Amino acid sequence: MAPTLIPSDLTEFVMLQGNGVKGLSEMGLKSLPSQYVQPLEERVINVVPQESIPIIDMSNWDDPKVQDAICDAAEKWGFFQIINHGVPLEVLDSVKDATYRFYGLPPKEKVKYTKENSSTKHVRYGSSFSPEAEKALEWKDYLSLFYVSEDEAAATWPPACRNEALEYMKRSEILIKQLLNVLMKRLNVSEIDETNESLFMGSKRINLNYYPVCPNHDLTVAIGRHSDVSTLTVLLQDETGGLYVRAPNHHGWIHVPPVSGAIVINIGDALQVMSNGRYKSIEHRVSANGSKTRVSVPIFVNPRPSDVIGPLPQVLASGEKALYKNVLYSDYVKHFFRKAHDGKLTVEYAKICQV
Numbered sequence: 001m002a003p004t005l006i007p008s009d010l011t012e013f014v015m016l017q018g019n020g021v022k023g024l025s026e027m028g029l030k031s032l033p034s035q036y037v038q039p040l041e042e043r044v045i046n047v048v049p050q051e052s053i054p055i056i057d058m059s060n061w062d063d064p065k066v067q068d069a070i071c072d073a074a075e076k077w078g079f080f081q082i083i084n085h086g087v088p089l090e091v092l093d094s095v096k097d098a099t100y101r102f103y104g105l106p107p108k109e110k111v112k113y114t115k116e117n118s119s120t121k122h123v124r125y126g127s128s129f130s131p132e133a134e135k136a137l138e139w140k141d142y143l144s145l146f147y148v149s150e151d152e153a154a155a156t157w158p159p160a161c162r163n164e165a166l167e168y169m170k171r172s173e174i175l176i177k178q179l180l181n182v183l184m185k186r187l188n189v190s191e192i193d194e195t196n197e198s199l200f201m202g203s204k205r206i207n208l209n210y211y212p213v214c215p216n217h218d219l220t221v222a223i224g225r226h227s228d229v230s231t232l233t234v235l236l237q238d239e240t241g242g243l244y245v246r247a248p249n250h251h252g253w254i255h256v257p258p259v260s261g262a263i264v265i266n267i268g269d270a271l272q273v274m275s276n277g278r279y280k281s282i283e284h285r286v287s288a289n290g291s292k293t294r295v296s297v298p299i300f301v302n303p304r305p306s307d308v309i310g311p312l313p314q315v316l317a318s319g320e321k322a323l324y325k326n327v328l329y330s331d332y333v334k335h336f337f338r339k340a341h342d343g344k345l346t347v348e349y350a351k352i353c354q355v
């Protein structure tokens with residue numbers, strides 16, 4: 001029988017020795033360690049079966065009907081899937097393969113990239129979201145890569161996945177600009193150019209998420225309720241399923257079904273703030289799976305850490321009252337990373353208190 005791990009051993013094994021929850025899963029545990037047991041209200045969700053987020057064909061992305069569909073989805077759902085998006089399907093398959101390759105490395109290779117050992121803050125391998133702050137841990141391993149330059153990536157990103165992650169980022173660039181141009185037009189912001197590009201897409205982070213098979217999977221979560229702090233997120237999921245987004249009426253959760261070749265797009269907090277609440281950064285969560293390993297690869301498209309985010313002047317020009325104040329983006333992101341996932345509460349940090 002697999003041994004029961006006491007708390008200090010668990011942190012040592014999962015985090016410090018670099019085994020991750022993948023290592024726990026592969027020990028053949030028959031029951032979930034208590035540290036991963038989530039409160040009941042986080043585990044049990046009310047799924048709305050008849051609802052679904054839009055699937056938008058991007059082949060004619062400059063057709064006004066397609067542009068309306070994108071902006072309407074960003075306003076109502078905050079989440080949509082896109083097909084015929086221009087990112088080659090081989091590039092998507094390669095980055096998923098590279099994710100398996102990285103996690104297939106022995107722990108002594110992966111441990112080189114933990115917070116304690118990594119040669120740079122821009123490369124970090126970890127487990128759960130914010131273990132020091134969490135009451136219950138999440139059943140997820142991640143590799144998070146903050147992009148600075150090709151040269152820095154060549155020198156510091158793990159060779160097992162570096163080229164594929166870079167290629168996926170590079171080949172998504174045109175798509176990201178198309179989406180931002182469309183979304184900005186509705187906000188009366190003219191073209192994305194060198195004067196405003198950095199505010200909307202000046203920094204990027206790519207995460208390789210690994211969710212191994214989980215014993216008693218319904219007692220825990222793979223990722224708890226949160227909204228992304230990005231401008232927008234370009235999210236590649238595999239064929240497993242398990243991503244749920246909050247329904248617009250707040251009465252339940254909608255599954256995001258895997259669609260072969262599609263990419264999921266979601267609006268992040270930075271764009272909710274800049275659009276003064278018009279575009280919605282929607283809460284989402286990922287369920288743990290009892291029989292299948294799942295991987296996902298989000299590209300978080302962000303302002304630069306040194307940018308100040310707040311409602312855009314073009315949005316407030318009509319006299320609309322500002323709902324958010326101006327905040328330094330790196331302060332906002334640090335606030336997010338310092339706490340456990342807590343649904344939509346991060347954005348309170350930027351809200352103007354109404355009297």
Ligand SMILES: CC(C)(COP(=O)(O)OP(=O)(O)OC[C@H]1O[C@@H](n2cnc3c(N)ncnc32)[C@H](O)[C@@H]1OP(=O)(O)O)[C@@H](O)C(=O)NCCC(=O)NCCSC(=O)/C=C/c1ccc(O)cc1
Pocket residue numbers: 121124129144146203204205223226227228229230268300302303304305329330331333334337338
């Ligand atoms: C604030 C950053 C992230 C780091 O600043 P720093 O000055 O280099 O400071 P540190 O490296 O010391 O990190 C600050 C804190 O953030 C934590 N952190 C530093 N990267 C990380 C990291 N990838 N992971 C989880 N903690 C981290 C880090 O542990 C540290 O916490 P603490 O040790 O308690 O002070 C800075 O690079 C920055 O402003 N970046 C802007 C671009 C950016 O990364 N945006 C975030 C997009 S990510 C997103 O939308 C959603 C991500 C997400 C991720 C996981 C989920 O489960 C769900 C969602």
Ligand SMILES: O=C(O)CCC(=O)C(=O)O
Pocket residue numbers: 207209223228235237243284286295296298
């Ligand atoms: O795995 C997924 O589908 C979603 C991941 C996610 O929400 C995140 O990394 O922020």
Ligand SMILES: [Fe+2]
Pocket residue numbers: 226227228284
């Ligand atoms: Fe997310």
